[in-house]
Amino acid sequence: MDPFLKRKSPSTDETDLDDLSYDPFLNTSIDASRYLLRQGLPFCGHDETRDSSNQGNFLELLKYTSEQNEAVNKVILQNAPGNNQMVSHIIQKDIVNCFSEEVVNSIIQEIDNDVFALLVDESADCSKKEQMAIVFRFVDKHGIVKERFVGLVHVKETSSSSLKSGIDSLFAKYSLSLKKVRGQCYDGAGNMRGKLNGLRTLISRESSSAYYVHCFAHQLQLVVVAVAKKHLEVENFFDKIFVLVNVVVASCKRKDKMKEIHWDTIEKGVSSGEIKTGKGLNQESSLPRPGNTR
Known part of the structure; x- marks a missing residue:
């Protein structure tokens, strides 16, 4: 292991905690980072102070890990030396950058x-x-x-x-x-x-x-937009969609009403067998403003 990952004890009067290597701190932070990256979740929280009820995904995941593993709990977060907790934003970014470099290097090796x-x-x-x-x-x-x-x-x-x-x-x-x-x-x-x-x-x-x-996808998009604009009925349809989205998005009551109508339609379709159910299907979504790409 890299000697820089070892914590050196300047004297024999210090506690046994100072003789520990960086492994428990670093490995726990790496595991938490790997999970959040894989799930596409944010690291930071709005309030990461010690008295906060929710310190963000990264710190909360570390606390959960320490609660499940007594050996880890003894050496991380508040039980770790103040300058050796491995939880700062700089450390988090360094770990993420290391993961990024490993992924890119694996791609280059694959080439x-x-x-x-x-x-x-x-x-x-x-x-x-x-x-x-x-x-x-x-x-x-x-x-x-x-x-x-x-x-x-x-x-x-x-x-x-x-x-x-x-x-x-x-x-x-x-x-x-x-x-x-x-x-x-x-x-x-x-x-x-x-x-x-x-x-x-x-x-x-x-x-x-x-x-x-x-890009063929971009060419197809340009062709579809150009052809659609040549037909008066299609152009009028998208103009009405644009007005409808603006009217609905401007009011919370209108959005809630539209969601109720949408879910009623889904329930009727599911009960009649016209709409399939499954993981990732029929999820609630917002109304994006219409454009040439959507």
Whole structure:
């Protein structure tokens, strides 16, 4: 084990707790992080003070683990040294980043230095930061086509040069080469598909075998939208849907009434056998505002 994971006792007068290794603290935090990541649950709580009734998923899971395991309870949280509890936000982020690195490295090992395709799209997150999502598409050693999400890269702007710089930094980090890229798949935006200075052109200059393909899902979406707008009945239908959603969402009473009608319809359908039941079916959902993509 890494010697830095061992806690050194400066004197023999200290308690036995100071002679313990970091293993119980670190392993418990790692197990809690693994569970929350697998379930897609948030780590932090609104109030993580000691007197809070709910300190968030991470700390509450640690407390539950300590209650079920007496050996763990003796060395974590309040029973651990004040500077060695392994529960700070910095520690949580470090553990999550380690999991992320392991996942990406496993994907690269699965590619096994073979050729692959590059799928890229950019979008702003809820904090208004522009991010670029990167996906690898490849054929594994068993002949199965796979698509693996590699990560998000923060970009200051969505120009083709900025996106190319972000891809270069990711490839350099994991010792990948653009020479291995055999396909590029983006949407139809000018910064992506531009023949002069688009992202596909910048990558093609370094890898002539990286052929560009306009995302078929995006093409289908554009075709459906264009065809729908040519029909007056369809256009009027979606206009009414847009007005209906605005009217319903603006009032809590209207939303509750619509949910009651929806559940009455589901109950009648289930009783008559027209609607199937099962895990993940017939869940309650909100009304998203209509758009070209939905």
